[in-house]
Amino acid sequence: MPNVKLNNYLHLHFIVFVWGFTAVIGKLITIDALPLVWYRMLMASLIILAYILIRKFQLRVPPKTLLMLILGGIVVSLHWVTFFMAIKVSNVSIALATMSTGAFFTALLEPFWYGRKMVGYEVVFGLIVMLGLYIMFRVETGFLNGILLALVSSLLSATFSLINGKLTQEQRPSVISFYELGSGVLFLSVFLIFSGSYDQKFFQLSINDWLYIFILASVCTAYAFIASVKILKYISPYTVMLTNNLEPVYGIILGVVLLGDSEKMKPLFYVGALLVLLTVVANGILKNRKKLKKTTNGLPSH
Secondary structure, X not given: OHHHHHHHHHHHHHHHHHHHHHHHHHHHOOOOHHHHHHHHHHHHXXXXXXXXXXXXXXXXXXXXHHHHHHHHHXXXXXXXXXXXXXXXXXXXXXXXXXXXXXXHHHHHHHXXXXXXXXXXXXXXXXXXXXXXXXXXXXXXXXXXXXXXXXXXXXXXXXXXXXXXXXXXXXOOHHHHHHHHHHHHHHHHHHHHHHOXXXXXXXXXXXXXXXXXXXXXXXXXXXXXXXXXXHHOOOOOHHHHHHHHOOHHHHHHHHHHHHHHHXXXXXXXXXXXXXXXXXXXXXXXXXXXXXXXXXXXXXXXXX
């Protein structure tokens, strides 16, 4: 059993590494963010549909759940579009460092989503995150648009995680993913039709772009999503959450190694990014301790 847990923990780090690689692939793909996301979601939804059919899962969902899935699909499509736009107008380091605020946005939105009071330390951590972002803004003023787009993407990511938090209690993750990716494709398709973007150029991709998009859809989306869910059978959600915080670290390192000088920031930028990341990790640790304390207090006395 210890070996099984170790193997799954190493597998988890590989998945987080793959997620970090997503931003680098997005930078390497030459097409704009919107068609990039459209192709990614279309390919990934078809791959996951094939997986569902092979496993013979039930696709039928209640109408109320379907509406939530459609909403989730629209939110995640906008999240990815703004994320890849941030990479295109800035770089991988800027986008990923700013995106590390996602877990903290989730913590701030949870009280409103679940109707509970906000905890004092969450407000303090919010101020520290703002300080970290301020340092990043001040140091890299040339990438202001990239930081703002990544912040919007981060907020959308937090909203998406809250929507899925309720959906995963009712439906299979693969079924949720299929409907969300599918509805995201339809949403973007409607926008592309009305904006007149479906032209010959839209479907003329280079061989490299086709290859990178396929890797993005298959490995970084379909595989990583399904594998991360399976890992939860052996590793606690808390450990998964903390490990996920390494995504910007892996991504920034990969960006510097693979993309060179365009990814190198001023030292103070990394100070601000580290401040944000450490705050997110500290928030997760405190939340877990509070949850354990509540569970312990709820145990019958012996």
